[in-house]
Amino acid sequence: MKKTGAQIFVECLLKEGVDTIFGFPGGAVLPIYDELYNAPIRHILVRHEQGAVHMADGYARATGRPGVVVVTSGPGATNTVTGIATAYMDSVPVVVFTGQVPTPLIGNDAFQEADIVGITRPCTKHNYLIKDVRDLARKIKEAFYVATTGRPGPVLVDLPKDVLTDSVEFVYPETVRMESYQPTYRGHQGQIKKALNLILKAKRPVVYAGGGVLLSNASEELKKFVTKLNLPITTTLMGLGAFPGTHPLFMGMLGMHGTYCANMAVTNTDCLIAIGARFDDRVTGKVDEFAPYADIIHIDIDPTSISKTIKVDIPIVGDVRNVLRDMLKILPSVGGLREYKKSLKEWHRQIKEWASTHSLAYTQDMKGGIKPQFVIEKLYELTKGDAIVTTEVGQNQMWAAQYFKFDSPRTFLTSGGLGTMGFGFPAAIGAQIAFPKKTVIDIAGDGSIQMNIQEMATAVQYKLPVKVAIINNRFLGMVRQWQELFYNKRYSYSCLGVLPDFVKLAESYGGVGLRATKPDEVEPVIKKALEIKDRPVLMDFVVNPEEDVYPMVPAGQPINKMLLV
């Protein structure tokens, strides 16, 4: 039977197992919206297209399944760009469908026309302009395949209106074969053996794990590998939750705002085992002095990540989970594990000594103002860590990363690569839609929350009990911190001056607003917020305005040159 492009679109989503999409209608996608009217797919109506992509992104990060977005042409499409770039930098599988003007009008500067395929070429893993309805089903299948395989990433599919109204016999391809796209999943066995031998010779090994561990769902394997060899481990911001944050082998995050212990261990290690991480500049600091004594092993599915910034001694291209499984398989046949563990005793003693500096420390004067770190610790304590935490970007993000302990994978969702303010709230909505019963908290700043605050209406409409904890310092805190430290306290345009009354703002949307201005109000506010199950809660924590994030490695410095409290 013949079907229209719009019908095929819906059929394809159903075949891909999509049950939720995030979108905003408009002229070019009216044929799709007419089909969605009765389709067994849940459509979340957002208030801004950027919000839709961040929601799909949060949904994907929390579940591991692709997030799906539908928006119209022109401004609808261009509004998705920041969201797409965010997902691209953090390798999140999101499939974005944009409407487009009818094919005869493309290139004519038609109403609401934008070359979104051209615009998003550098920030998508791949994108498609469908010019013929006969290609539609195959390309949609390909889009999902490309987004979710290999190193995942966002894929955009541009759908001209006439393609949506044209008809063709619907056949869904069961499989995809792309000659030009065949990711490597199995690591090279010789390299894996070489890597293991190197690790077993090391006296001061360190595991440095990143977001790739989460993307390949390899947390179990990582834990087995690390504990079997008794290896000290640090993770990147993106890797938080990949290894239990409360485990004794965990040294905390490394890098610019990493712990003293993790940075010292990486600086002194003789064998750095990088797993699904990409040596980002916020991790390495001054590249020439990063892990200067180490032989480096690097496991990553993306060959371009290997030896991009730092020369690697043993590269292993493959899926992290497969490679770790292979290593675990070989491990029993390697003798001397017990002696090896014993030989690391001195290294563990040294690490303990570094850890005893307690670089993450602060004092909360119960009669003074609220410290941001205190709020995060209270959130952790009162949720018992059982929550999905998203963040905005800046100080709020770093304090969340430092003071909340993440024991499970996919519970910390943050814009690590692009550093997108306005990410956390919609991402929290996406995660809450995926897990309606879970506590989902967006740790926000008073600046960044305003960048997608309009989604409050979405959260109210779908009765989502997302919690937003605003660390309200009346500043763009991280900018102010850099100005304080490196620009002689010249606070150039980093003080917001005018802020909404967040409590009233939440109430005007139909949510709940709460405020704490004194340390002893923090706990009651959080407790009250956690009890609310049917609508969003905005908690306004009015904190000390000039609190800084420490430790800190000034940009361009080696990571063992930290500013401590």
Added chain:
Amino acid sequence: MRHTISVLVNNEFGVLARIAGLFSGRGFNIESLCVAETIDPRISRMTIVTSGDDKILEQINKQLNKLIDVIKVHDFTGEEYIERELALIKVTATATNRAEILSIVDIFRAKVVDVSPRTYTIEITGDEEKISAITELLRPFGIKEIVRTGRIAMARSPKVK
């Protein structure tokens, strides 16, 4: 160091933009570029001349491979291959120097492909040095216009021993 890279890509619209965007977005340099369909009409070949140290070339190679539309990347550096460029050179030809120009054309095994009362248009193929050499020799006569293609390359077949 200069490298000649052959890239097999899907013959679809937008692929050239992807490749060009990759080079510009990552600060790599394209010195010349040739694109045409291969014997299989679904596939095109791009021959790209670029330069950079080993680290940059490694990235170029990997980044090209990462593009979904790229089927195969081959760097000719360090092996035996034939490379050719083509140039059309329009040179002023007066009664007194026509013979001299023709002898240069002859020496270089080039061809005169168009003649007018005041000009010769010369077609020459060869590697970059050869084309540069004839250009220099013709320059004193007055070059009115020159059009050069990018480089194309093909690996030599293994010799029988």
